[in-house]
Amino acid sequence: MKLLNSRLISPKRCFLLLLIALPLVSLLGLMTGPVFIPLSDILAIIFSGGGGGGGGGANSQEKLIVEIIRLPRVVLSLLVGALLATCGALLQGLFRNPLADPALIGVSAGASVGASLVIVFGSMLTANGLLLGLSAISVGAFAGAIITSVIIFRLATGPQGTSVATMLLAGIAISALAGAATNTLSYLADNDMLRRISLWQMGNLQGASWDRVRLCAVTSGFLGLLIPREAGALNAMLLGESEARHLGVNVEWLKRRLIIYSALGVAISVAVAGVIAFVGLMIPHVIRLLVGPDHRALLPLSALAGAILLVAADALARVVITPAELPVGVVTALLGAPFFLWLLVVQRRRI
Amino acid sequence: MLKIDSVGLGISAVPLLKNITIDCPRGSVTALMGPNGAGKTSLLKVISGEHKASEGRVEINRQSREEWKPADIAQFMAVLPQSSTLEFAFTSEEVVALGRTPHATGTVRDAEIITAALAKVDASYLALRSFVQLSGGEKQRVQLARVLAQIWEHCEGDASTDGILLLDEPSAAFDLAHQLMLIDIVRQISTRGVTVVMVMHDLNLAAKCADQMVFMNCGHCTAVGTVTELLTPELIHKVFSVDAEVITHPVQGTPMVVV
Numbered sequence: 316m317k318l319l320n321s322r323l324i325s326p327k328r329c330f331l332l333l334l335i336a337l338p339l340v341s342l343l344g345l346m347t348g349p350v351f352i353p354l355s356d357i358l359a360i361i362f363s364g365g366g367g368g369g370g371g372g373a374n375s376q377e378k379l380i381v382e383i384i385r386l387p388r389v390v391l392s393l394l395v396g397a398l399l400a401t402c403g404a405l406l407q408g409l410f411r412n413p414l415a416d417p418a419l420i421g422v423s424a425g426a427s428v429g430a431s432l433v434i435v436f437g438s439m440l441t442a443n444g445l446l447l448g449l450s451a452i453s454v455g456a457f458a459g460a461i462i463t464s465v466i467i468f469r470l471a472t473g474p475q476g477t478s479v480a481t482m483l484l485a486g487i488a489i490s491a492l493a494g495a496a497t498n499t500l501s502y503l504a505d506n507d508m509l510r511r512i513s514l515w516q517m518g519n520l521q522g523a524s525w526d527r528v529r530l531c532a533v534t535s536g537f538l539g540l541l542i543p544r545e546a547g548a549l550n551a552m553l554l555g556e557s558e559a560r561h562l563g564v565n566v567e568w569l570k571r572r573l574i575i576y577s578a579l580g581v582a583i584s585v586a587v588a589g590v591i592a593f594v595g596l597m598i599p600h601v602i603r604l605l606v607g608p609d610h611r612a613l614l615p616l617s618a619l620a621g622a623i624l625l626v627a628a629d630a631l632a633r634v635v636i637t638p639a640e641l642p643v644g645v646v647t648a649l650l651g652a653p654f655f656l657w658l659l660v661v662q663r664r665r666i
Numbered sequence: 667m668l669k670i671d672s673v674g675l676g677i678s679a680v681p682l683l684k685n686i687t688i689d690c691p692r693g694s695v696t697a698l699m700g701p702n703g704a705g706k707t708s709l710l711k712v713i714s715g716e717h718k719a720s721e722g723r724v725e726i727n728r729q730s731r732e733e734w735k736p737a738d739i740a741q742f743m744a745v746l747p748q749s750s751t752l753e754f755a756f757t758s759e760e761v762v763a764l765g766r767t768p769h770a771t772g773t774v775r776d777a778e779i780i781t782a783a784l785a786k787v788d789a790s791y792l793a794l795r796s797f798v799q800l801s802g803g804e805k806q807r808v809q810l811a812r813v814l815a816q817i818w819e820h821c822e823g824d825a826s827t828d829g830i831l832l833l834d835e836p837s838a839a840f841d842l843a844h845q846l847m848l849i850d851i852v853r854q855i856s857t858r859g860v861t862v863v864m865v866m867h868d869l870n871l872a873a874k875c876a877d878q879m880v881f882m883n884c885g886h887c888t889a890v891g892t893v894t895e896l897l898t899p900e901l902i903h904k905v906f907s908v909d910a911e912v913i914t915h916p917v918q919g920t921p922m923v924v925v
Contacts, residue, residue, distance in 0.1 A: 563740025
């Protein structure tokens with residue numbers, strides 16, 4: 316494959332690099348935290364599996380930390396990062412706009428309303444009603460996300476089909492409306508609730524559990540089977556909707572499928588990890604700058620890179636201000652934005 | 667091959683097209699001409715299926731336009747729009763490769779077709795360049811290569827079905843040499859059985875390759891006929907409100923419009 320002067324790296328090489336980085340970053344994620352666990356112990360714990368006792372130099376406390384806290388957290392970060400980045404890539408393709416992100420279809424704003432409603436009024440629900448390992452806040456966020464995206468989709472769909480432009484505008488308006496609702500709820504909230512609302516909006520992976528991992532894994536697996544099939548059609552969509560139609564793509568159904576996939580993917584990630592900004596916007600953009608816009612490479616590479624970024628960001632979030640934790644959404648922006656800017660500058664120099 | 671039977675199109679109260687009837691036999695070249703807003707592009711969009719005719723019907727291969735599924739018709743009909751807005755930095759090669767989306771001919775065969783299609787529009791040197799950085803004329807040539815690649819087997823004359831190519835002002839951004847290149851391509855593929863319908867503004871350029879000319883004005887079809895039938899000072903004045911002389915080309919003997 317010829318390396319093009321407008322491309323920084325070939326998709327194959329990028330894939331290889333990310334594939335090497337993924338386990339390394341994951342191990343780093345397992346090692347870091349309030350209690351530092353050396354690599355040898357991590358490996359001993361992982362490879363001893365459930366087999367009793369023989370955990371090399373690892374003591375039982377370390378074993379517990381890894382198995383119950385860190386491993387589910389790292390796996391959840393991997394899945395959420397992959398989901399967010401892939402959905403971002405889908406939406407940017409659908410809107411034919413590299414600046415589109417999950418917030419545009421109102422998912423994040425809707426999820427915030429749902430979560431805030433539960434935080435403010437949920438105290439009346441005394442029981443910590445768990446559904447599939449999700450807290451009431453997560454269920455509220457998921458419901459809010461799905462409801463707003465359905466409203467926006469309905470508003471943008473007329474007899475002529477779904478207008479992506481209308482959807483964008485409706486998304487902005489509904490997000491503003493949802494933002495007002497969240498602000499009202501924040502105003503009504505007491506200090507503790509207010510803190511929980513704003514922390515939730517910065518995203519965090521503290522609530523990671525094997526139940527949540529399972530939920531995310533099923534969703535990712537389902538989407539991972541379906542989304543790659545759309546790569547060719549998404550490429551055609553970049554030319555324009557009518558051009559895609561002339562290339563044999565059933566554009567109306569494609570749009571519906573893409574909206575359902577991305578709403579589902581983002582809603583699940585928001586439900587388990589809160590609003591984590593920037594991954595969905597930036598990762599596909601970075602990958603596109605590196606290897607070009609072909610979705611057959613862009614979608615899997617975005618998933619990998621999103622997973623890596625979120626695990627790294629979460630590891631950092633746990634150690635920067637130990638024993639407290641930074642919200643992971645803050646770290647993704649802190650890590651990602653300078654890298655993104657650097658890439659933009661490099662890219663500009665090359666042109 | 668392509669039959670347009672008393673087609674009307676009315677988006678809102680003002681009809682865009684009224685009672686248009688044109689017959690395009692296999693391998694014919696039809697030039698749609700007329701002033702701005704005459705309905706040429708609208709007619710092309712009715713044929714391509716973007717607009718649904720509100721009256722009359724379009725027939726492709728003896729089958730009504732609405733009955734064709736997008737995936738089936740994309741096998742043999744390609745459409746070049748007036749202009750395209752591609753914001754993503756595909757290389758020219760990748761843009762042409764999108765033309766093979768409807769087919770499952772495999773990457774090896776597709777790569778051959780892409781190279782050949784780029785060569786055909788004199789754009790081989792653009793293959794690895796980023797599409798967004800090309801000039802207007804270069805972009806249009808790459809897009810032309812894309813639609814040719816889509817119906818490549820038909821353009822080469824080795825397809826079992828007949829191809830259709832719809833072009834909307836294909837030469838608008840081309841320099842003189844590439845305008846003539848376009849004419850050569852259109853002539854060549856039509857002799858191999860591809861039916862071409864194109865919107866054009868340059869009467870002389872259209873005269874070089876059209877078997878049939880259609881003069882349109884205000885959504886009506888003013889005249890349909892051969893080049894010699896239509897290129898008369900009276901008709902040109904009636905349709906374009908321009909006084910023009912029609913002379914004969916000193917070498918080729920075709921009619922030429924001089925204003």
